[in-house]
Amino acid sequence: MARKKGRDISGWLVVDKPAGMTSTSVVNKVRWALDAKKAGHAGTLDPAATGVLAVALGEATKTVPYITDALKCYRFAVRLGIATNTDDAEGEVIATSDARPSDEDIASALVAFRGEIMQVPPQFSAVKVDGERAYALARAGEEMDLAARPLWVESLEVVARPDADTVELEMVCGKGGYVRSIARDLGAALGCHGHVLWLRRVWSGPFEATDGVSVEVIDAEAKTGALDARLLPLEVGLAELPELKATPEGAARLRNGNPGMVIASDMDWGEEAWASYQGRAVAVGVYKSGELHPSRVFNL
Template sequence: MGTDTRAPRREPAPDGLLIVDKPGGWTSHDVVAKVRYLAATRKVGHAGTLDPMATGVLVLGIGRATKLLTFLVGCDKSYAATIRLGASTVTDDAEGEITEATPVDLQPGALEAAVAGLTGEIQQVPSAVSAIKIDGVRSYARVRGGETVALAARPITVSRFEIRDRRSVEADGIPMLDVDVEVDVSSGTYVRALARDLGAALGVGGHLTALRRTRVGAFTIDVAHPLSDLETHGPGELPIQPLDATAQAFTRRTLTADEARAIGYGQRIPSAQPGRREPVAAVGPDGRFVAMLDESGPRAKPHVVFAPAAS
């Protein structure tokens, strides 16, 4: 009888959220694939794509926590970025071909005024190389296929657009300006498009040369783990935030034992704040994460239940 040389089956990682500091050059899907191996489970997803050139906070859900990702995708986000003024590119970032270059010689206060004009509630045309679908085909696929794409503007909120540094640079003999910025933006905002629009407002063109996501909702870069640090961890050793602890990322409501039991059965209970638009994390009296609730009506209903009632 032959010897079974197959590696023993690894126990999958526990349910919860893993906050990764995505390295440059990796796609978000690359990171998910890596963590699927490390966590010994196919049940891994992410809460919002980062471009390959970008680094920073990538929130991953493992096991039952993948059901939370849809609620995290809509969270506000923060970024640190470098915008190069003086050149426009096909992709609005440094990975695309330069389409136009203009020497930069700005009047005092012009940069600050242009930044102010892109702060607050504004309309933004997404980058043409975004993942938005047009008649079932991703916009970036159409652009790379040689098509000219015109996307509709959409409302976004830029709650903070702060200039951190600026320095003169020269590219192909043309004087340009690199501007380091930090932004807080609503979900659906394209920082590449902010770079493009800042350049357009100044009449010199602009594109993104560096991007680092520093926050997704309540999860900041200081709790993110470099992917290289995780490669030596077994599934049970990964620094996963347990499912019950992840409720802190949302508006919370503590239920009574009877309310927790009713929600566990999928029943409705009176809303604590009828008309509330954002989803609510319902926590039982024992600290268990029971469900995500919809309190938009007079009676709250569960979006998804994590702690079914005991039979």
């Protein structure tokens, strides 16, 4: 089997994704620009959306689940009075209404969208239906009865009301959330229809959009040390987990995939954590009786 070409480079590059690019296109551009052997991202953004797209390189791809599971913040605008088949501004109009809710109506309706809610994904989404993507079936004109999924909404607040047709919102939520579904369901709850006008992911776990690199910068610094210098260490992706210090012997055992001794003072038996040695991540695993039992080992 032919080996993948590219450098064994590990870390995170936070990209401020522009509208019009798919998340996969951004990852491919980063992989090319850094000549990286392996890359992936922590949470898809729709092509029309902007903001944080955290790209993991090399061994950092092993930490992607911890960013995917972390809370995320979205800023978005809902166009009231119009429903589209994609639940965003790129779709075809399928219903309209002259009704326009008051600020008080919107504030009252938002209460039902906080906490643990059930959310039906948009028809145009990457959800699989009998092995096929929902968006492929939707493009073929098929209408699906998609199952509702649980979503934790930490907060959902009105940021601005520019005009009667538009309300800007900010939402902090867990993984698997569809902002387009929030806009659709809020419009339905208000009796006026609704869809997403624009969407920006402000932060995702430890990553901030304000720290993101633009695609123009990636192009300008491609294949140079300047872009390498923008990489964040793999360990940033483990910020949601407690860190344990491995002993020298423990680090050696962990690197071979075996339980290794760590220094812990307040860890609970069975708690997930990561172990470091001399400032670098060695493994992620479960703490048991003075040892970390590894589930992922980093080859740094």
